[in-house]
Amino acid sequence: MAGKPKLHYFKGRGRMESIRWLLAAAGVEFEEEFIKSPDDLEKLRNDGNLMFQQVPMVEIDGMKLVQMRAILNYIASKHNLYGKDIKERALIDMYVEGMVDLNEMIMRLPIHPPEEQGAQLALIKEKTTNRYFPAFEKVLKSHGQDYMVGNKLSRADIQLVELIYSVEELDPSLTANFPLLKALKTRISNVPTVKKFLQPGSQRKPPVTAKDVEEARKIFKF
Structure with missing residues (x-):
């Protein structure tokens, strides 16, 4: 074993x-x-x-x-968190790459000199609310399903919820206009393994x- x-x-x-x-x-x-x-x-x-x-x-x-x-x-x-076929994996990869882009900005925030962090934080907030979160909200709205891809839990859902938590640590109000993302966060957070x-x-x-x-x-x- x-x-x-x-x-x-x-x-x-x-x-x-x-x-x-x-x-x-x-x-x-x-x-x-x-x-x-x-x-x-x-x-x-x-x-x-x-x-x-x-x-x-x-x-x-x-x-x-x-x-x-x-x-x-x-x-x-x-x-079994990577879609059922090559098309679903392509969608998962595409969504995750966007999540990684935003998450990298958040991870690098503490590395910036203190005098630059305010501007960097403003940039993160702008990209969160005008680029990345609208795109993910649109995906969920387009198919009306509980998960990002194939109506089945995948790494895209898990990594998106991780990202939502990180964003809300910076400013809880940033998810206010994204009800489907908030609902996804609640849903995934209640998965027993994630809840633990x-x-x-x-x-x-x-x-x-x-x-x-x-x-x-x-x-x-x-």
């Missing part, structure tokens, strides 16, 4: 958080080995565990997978703080 997946990353959200969400939603228990110093990262590299010398890395099913999208695609495929992940004490990571950024800078030297 294969062991639990092991996630290698620093103790923060970053690009591993979507992987945590997807594993948790699929009901997969996982372990985490946190990178706490440059030496920890260098050991992973020297041991040949990082194909492109960078994390996130997930040990799963006898593989050491890197590259966030590859990891997410594998997990989604394995747990949202409880205090789970492996879900809190919002990034200035201290987290400094710790990451020391490890990854950016």
